[in-house]
Amino acid sequence: MKNATIAGLAMSAVFSLGLAQAQPLQVGQDMKNAGHDTADATKTAAHDTAHGTKVAAKDTAHGTKVAAKDTAHGTDVAAHKTAHVTKKGYHKTVHGTKHVTHKVEGKPDTPANNPQR
Numbered sequence: 001m002k003n004a005t006i007a008g009l010a011m012s013a014v015f016s017l018g019l020a021q022a023q024p025l026q027v028g029q030d031m032k033n034a035g036h037d038t039a040d041a042t043k044t045a046a047h048d049t050a051h052g053t054k055v056a057a058k059d060t061a062h063g064t065k066v067a068a069k070d071t072a073h074g075t076d077v078a079a080h081k082t083a084h085v086t087k088k089g090y091h092k093t094v095h096g097t098k099h100v101t102h103k104v105e106g107k108p109d110t111p112a113n114n115p116q117r
Helices: 002-105
Strands: none
C-alpha cells in the first residue's frame, strides 16, 4: 500500500508537470493564431479598401464624362436658342428701322413699303 501511495503521488506530480508545460504551449499557440487572424483581417481590409477605391474612381470618371456630355449639349442648345433670338431681334430691328424711316420720309405705311418677316 505504501508503494501504491508513492506511485500515486509520483504520477500526480508527473501529470501536474505535464499540465503546467502544456498550458504555456497553448497560450503561445493562441497568440500565434491571433497574429495570423490579425494579418488575415488586415489583408482583407486592404483588399476591400483598394477595391472600393477602384470602384469610386471608375464611378467618378463615368460621372465626369456624363457631366461633360450634358454640359456640351446644354451649351449647344443655349447657343442655338441665342442665335435664334438674336436673328429674330435683328429682323424686328430692321423692320422697325424701315418703318420709322418710311414715316420720317413721309411715305405711306403699306405692305409694299413695309414687308413683314
